[in-house]
Amino acid sequence: MATLDFSKPLYALAPLAGFTDLPFRSVVKKFGVDLTVSEMISSNALAFQSKRTIKMLEKNPLEDPYSIQLAGSDQSVMQKAVEYINTLDGVSVIDLNCGCPAPKIVNNLQGSSLLTDLPKMAETIRTIKKYSNKEYTSVKIRLGFDEKNHIEIAKICEDNGADFIAVHGRTKAGRYKAAVDYDAIAEIKKAVSIPVIANGDIDSAAKAKWVLEHTGADGIMVGRAAVGKPWIFHQMKEGTEEVSSELIKEVVLEHFDQMLAHYGKYGAIIFRKHLHTYSKAGYEGASAFRNLVNGIEDPSEMRDIVAEFFSQSFIG
Known part of the structure; x- marks a missing residue:
């Protein structure tokens, strides 16, 4: 398995529920992203080996290194979830979600609600670190719950075994x-050694460059800006904003084929939301196209209609 290289800026795809599934990550990986992360996984569902949850763990062989993100705070459940991940090959990182703001997650002392109980957050990081056989333990955090206490949060992550952290600002x-x-x-970067x-x-090559320089961070993580623009990582690494109509068409069709391979015929229906983002800007007749594919x-x-639509020139 590949080792994470922090000697140069590391580019990671953020986990986004409903979007960063195996087909999407497979497409993004071809554009040079250094680290991909699974969609957020319920530790409880994984501990009880939900078939749907286990399918969410599947990865493309190109995803190396690959991180699985867990949500939860019950230590015995988290241990079982980690021990299941230990049986999987090709996983480099187990990540603890301490950032999701969704009410159904927060109300169960998961995601960002762990920021309201820092001893519990610390204990959960230690549990993952203790039982994981993977090379890295990481934590995805926010700056605080209602108010910022970002330095305290970051130091707790470091002190309890996190090998690196991703910070949503x-x-x-x-x-x-x-x-x-x-x-x-930037303050967090100065306060910790990990x-x-x-x-x-972070939604453009120029913004990525600025953020890296301003914060001194060791890498950037992109989520929503990659939806509809999986080539954004290539743009960021190369410092260019250009993308050809031919490349977009190729990517969209490959993504569509990956969806069918992973989900069967239902993949076409799920893919509608991606077509909405791929066509969002830069194409004539995009609104009519979205209405058409919805039916x-x-x-x-x-696939025929998609191929025809994306054969037109991208006008940006």
Whole structure:
């Protein structure tokens, strides 16, 4: 398995529920992303070996290194989940989610609600570190719950065994709308000795460059900005914003084929949301196209229409 290289900026794909599944990660990986992360996995569902949850752990052979992100705070359940992951080959990292702001997660002392109980967060990190046979333990954090206490949170991660952290530069209260506090990420970087990955509203090559310089972070993590633009990692690494119509068409069709391979015919229906983002800007007739695909269920019919639509020139 590949070792994470923090001697140069590391580019990671953030976990996004409903989007960063195996087909999407497979496409993104071809554009040079250094680390991919599973969708957030319920430790409880994994401990009881839910078939749906186990399928979510599947990875592409190209995903190396690969991280599995767990949500939970019950130590016996977390231990069982980690021990299941220990049986899987090709996993380099087990990541603890301490950032998700969704109410159904927060209400069960998972995700960002762990930031309200730092002793429990520390205990959970130690549990993962103790029972994992994987090379790295990491933590995805926010700057705090209602108020910022980011230095304290980051130091607890470091002191309890995290090998690196990914920092979303908002509090839980800020959800995804508040301005990202890149100064706070820079403060975390200065306060800890483990690698720090910056996350939050990094949506272009120019922004990635600025964030790396401003925060001093060891890498960046991109989530929503990669949906509809999986080539963004190549743009960031090469410092270019250009992308050809031919490449976009190739990527969209490959992603579509991967969805069918992974989900069967239902993959075409799931793929509608991706077509909405792929066509969001830069194509004539995009609104009519989205309305059209919303009513198509037959995979071959959808693929033909997709191929035709994305054959037109991308106008940006």
